[in-house]
Amino acid sequence: MSARNVSVFYGDKKALDDVSIDIPTEYVTAFIGPSGCGKSTFLRTLNRMNDTIPSARVEGKIELDGEDIYRSRMDVVQLRARVGMVFQKPNPFPKSIYDNIAYGPKIHGTADGKDELDAIVEKSLKRAGLWNEVKDRLNDSGTALSGGQQQRLCIARAIAVDPEVILMDEPCSALDPIATAKIEELIGDLNGRYAIVIVTHSMQQAARVSQRTAFFHLGKMVEYGRTSDIFTNPLEKRTQDYITGRYG
Amino acid sequence: MSPIILLLLALALGLAGWLAARARAWSFQRSSANGRIASRPTYHAWYVALWIVIPVTLFITVWGILSPQLVTQSVLATPAASELPAFGFKRQAILSDARAVATGAAQGVFNPEARAFIGPYRDAISYYGTIGLVVTLVIAFLAGAFAFLRLKPDFAARNRVEKIVMAVLLLASLVAILTTLGIIVSLVFETVRFFGMVNPIDFLFGTQWGPDPMSSPDSPDPSRYGAIPLFWGTIYIGAIIAMIVAIPLGLMSAIYLTQYARPSWRRWLKPMLEILAGVPTVVYGYFAALTVAPAIRDVALSAGISNASSESALAAGLVMGVMIIPFVSSMADDSIAAVPSAMRDGSLAMGATTSETIRKVLVPAALPGIVAGVMLAISRAIGETMIVVMAAGAAANLTANPLEAMTTVTFQIVAMLTGEGSFDHPATLSAFALGFVLFLVTLALNFFALRVVKRFREAYE
Numbered sequence: 001m002s003a004r005n006v007s008v009f010y011g012d013k014k015a016l017d018d019v020s021i022d023i024p025t026e027y028v029t030a031f032i033g034p035s036g037c038g039k040s041t042f043l044r045t046l047n048r049m050n051d052t053i054p055s056a057r058v059e060g061k062i063e064l065d066g067e068d069i070y071r072s073r074m075d076v077v078q079l080r081a082r083v084g085m086v087f088q089k090p091n092p093f094p095k096s097i098y099d100n101i102a103y104g105p106k107i108h109g110t111a112d113g114k115d116e117l118d119a120i121v122e123k124s125l126k127r128a129g130l131w132n133e134v135k136d137r138l139n140d141s142g143t144a145l146s147g148g149q150q151q152r153l154c155i156a157r158a159i160a161v162d163p164e165v166i167l168m169d170e171p172c173s174a175l176d177p178i179a180t181a182k183i184e185e186l187i188g189d190l191n192g193r194y195a196i197v198i199v200t201h202s203m204q205q206a207a208r209v210s211q212r213t214a215f216f217h218l219g220k221m222v223e224y225g226r227t228s229d230i231f232t233n234p235l236e237k238r239t240q241d242y243i244t245g246r247y248g
Numbered sequence: 249m250s251p252i253i254l255l256l257l258a259l260a261l262g263l264a265g266w267l268a269a270r271a272r273a274w275s276f277q278r279s280s281a282n283g284r285i286a287s288r289p290t291y292h293a294w295y296v297a298l299w300i301v302i303p304v305t306l307f308i309t310v311w312g313i314l315s316p317q318l319v320t321q322s323v324l325a326t327p328a329a330s331e332l333p334a335f336g337f338k339r340q341a342i343l344s345d346a347r348a349v350a351t352g353a354a355q356g357v358f359n360p361e362a363r364a365f366i367g368p369y370r371d372a373i374s375y376y377g378t379i380g381l382v383v384t385l386v387i388a389f390l391a392g393a394f395a396f397l398r399l400k401p402d403f404a405a406r407n408r409v410e411k412i413v414m415a416v417l418l419l420a421s422l423v424a425i426l427t428t429l430g431i432i433v434s435l436v437f438e439t440v441r442f443f444g445m446v447n448p449i450d451f452l453f454g455t456q457w458g459p460d461p462m463s464s465p466d467s468p469d470p471s472r473y474g475a476i477p478l479f480w481g482t483i484y485i486g487a488i489i490a491m492i493v494a495i496p497l498g499l500m501s502a503i504y505l506t507q508y509a510r511p512s513w514r515r516w517l518k519p520m521l522e523i524l525a526g527v528p529t530v531v532y533g534y535f536a537a538l539t540v541a542p543a544i545r546d547v548a549l550s551a552g553i554s555n556a557s558s559e560s561a562l563a564a565g566l567v568m569g570v571m572i573i574p575f576v577s578s579m580a581d582d583s584i585a586a587v588p589s590a591m592r593d594g595s596l597a598m599g600a601t602t603s604e605t606i607r608k609v610l611v612p613a614a615l616p617g618i619v620a621g622v623m624l625a626i627s628r629a630i631g632e633t634m635i636v637v638m639a640a641g642a643a644a645n646l647t648a649n650p651l652e653a654m655t656t657v658t659f660q661i662v663a664m665l666t667g668e669g670s671f672d673h674p675a676t677l678s679a680f681a682l683g684f685v686l687f688l689v690t691l692a693l694n695f696f697a698l699r700v701v702k703r704f705r706e707a708y709e
Contacts, residue, residue, distance in 0.1 A: 047597065049593065049596065049597060052592075052593065052596060054510075054511075076599075077599045077600070077601055078599070079599075080596065080597055080598065080599035081598075081599035084597065084598070085597035087590060087593060087594065087597075089590055091588070091590035091591055091593070091594040092594075093591060093594065093595070093609050093613070094591075094612070094613050095612070103595070103598060103600075103608065104598045104599065104600075107598070107599065107600050107601075107604050107608070108599060154594070157594075157598065158597075158598070161598060161599060
């Protein structure tokens with residue numbers, strides 16, 4: 001995906017200012033920065049989730065495989081099937097584990113018949129590393145799982161529609177360290193199969209899971225590059241100050 | 249001395265106690281070493297004032313009930329009373345005549361015999377009036393003195409006042425509960441009397457309704473007390489026709505308001521919808537009887553149904569359905585809005601359209617609340633009287649044809665109680681049995697609905 005001169009406004013307030021970035025499909029990209037810096041806002045422009053906020057307005061151009069996703073003929077439904085999203089707080093539907101995963105394939109009509117749907121559910125849960133924990137209770141409610149399991153269920157749900165890109169908005173901020181470690185491990189496993197963009201508050205997490213890092217500050221993207229460079233040898237003083245804990 | 253004047257007197261005495269106690273507390277404050285006392289002077293004042301007003305009010309209430317009887321007794325003890333007729337209307341008329349003149353409520357008497365009692369009445373009223381006044385003053389003084397003497401610099405007046413206020417609040421909340429209990433007891437009492445005359449089996453399962461208030465009360469014809477047509481009419485109009493109207497319309501308006509309407513529209517539409525709930529049911533009744541019912545008859549006639557009546561279950565049910573829409577829609581609105589927005593975002597982020605999100609995520613998640621709203625609406629609809637009185641007719645038909653006149657439990661309660669039958673006739677008493685059944689059904693519905701709502705609330709918090 002690539003973004004050119006993207007600005008986002010909430011009403012009159014400018015939340016994101018002139019961001020241009022190329023997100024490689026073969027890596028995990030992390031967005032870091034202090035609260036309110038615009039990183040989540042930018043993430044949500046990538047699958048047009050900002051459309052659900054009436055006052056939000058996006059300027060600039062964002063392309064997925066060379067197509068402008070904000071052009072008027074773009075079908076948001078198709079876009080979101082190709083660019084999945086995982087939220088900060090696990091949000092499984094109050095349905096069974098099976099139905100949570102089957103939801104996407106059903107609405108997009110990607111599964112032919114029950115057998116294929118079963119196969120998608122199993123494959124998605126396996127990829128999300130949840131299969132062994134839930135295979136005997138697929139009919140239990142998704143909300144009955146633990147927080148970390150719920151988040152992996154949400155990742156499995158996103159995988160089930162076979163997206164090209166998975167956006168993760170601080171996926172571990174509501175989880176304990178063990179569940180966080182599992183999610184990070186999962187991101188490592190998924191890397192390569194899907195392009196992953198993760199917003200995180202934790203610089204350690206960004207350093208652990210990503211190959212590319214973008215640093216946002218006050219609505220601008222300050223610096224973008226290899227994760228190892230950003231953390232060891234940043235070009236900008238602001239990046240260095242943030243990474244060394246001088247603010248944020 | 250009328251109770252109103254005594255009550256004003258009590259308030260005046262309370263005010264005096266209030267002022268005196270505050271002055272006393274101020275003097276404590278002045279003489280204490282650091283200018284502090286355990287409670288602020290206003291609390292001392294309220295403590296004494298409440299101690300005066302509450303006992304006096306209680307006494308006045310009791311006295312207001314008791315003193316007229318004492319007056320009558322003392323009048324009856326006078327020699328003139330021996331000439332009164334022993335019992336009956338005449339005796340009552342003479343006494344109330346004399347009382348009216350004695351209290352100044354009337355100028356002259358209708359019954360000449362009453363003149364002899366005006367004097368005794370005047371004497372008795374002023375005698376007991378004086379007693380009432382004296383007792384009021386004594387109680388006020390004793391209670392006030394008791395409270396006043398307890399005031400000390402370290403007296404915890406605030407805690408006492410708060411306790412009294414709490415007790416008053418408790419009493420206020422008990423009023424509603426006790427009233428409900430009273431209603432149940434009186435209903436049960438009359439219902440038992442009715443079932444002593446008519447077998448409950450005949451009543452609950454009989455299919456003919458047509459009690460005759462003029463028949464002999466001693467041997468009611470059980471075949472005329474079958475309430476099934478009424479139960480059917482109630483369910484058909486209130487729970488079937490009305491709900492066919494109210495559930496889809498209420499649900500759809502709730503979905504529009506929560507999911508599609510712009511905030512500025514929602515600000516206007518939601519209150520307007522809720523105004524519907526505040527329209528008096530009589531007005532709906534006019535609408536049903538004068539506009540909807542004739543229109544339905546005309547349509548039926550033009551469709552070739554020759555025996556369409558101008559009163560029909562359909563007219564009453566349709567209008568009742570419209571009346572119920574706000575109940576369904578506001579409960580559905582609340583429960584859809586209570587589904588966390590994360591659910592909605594999650595579904596949208598999967599590429600679901602807004603309508604898929606509503607059908608597959610929001611409505612299922614909000615279903616318990618919606619069901620509860622529907623049940624409350626049903627209990628409201630089957631208890632509704634005015635619309636059916638005005639539009640549904642009075643014939644107890646056991647039919648599924650919505651164009652025919654039908655009658656409901658509520659209609660028959662009104663009809664039986666306002667009829668010419670005497671109060672202990674089974675036809676009149678049947679109203680209580682009907683009311684009792686209706687009460688049990690709506691109680692069960694409300695109870696069930698509230699339980700569902702409670703479970704639903706716990707699910708997301």
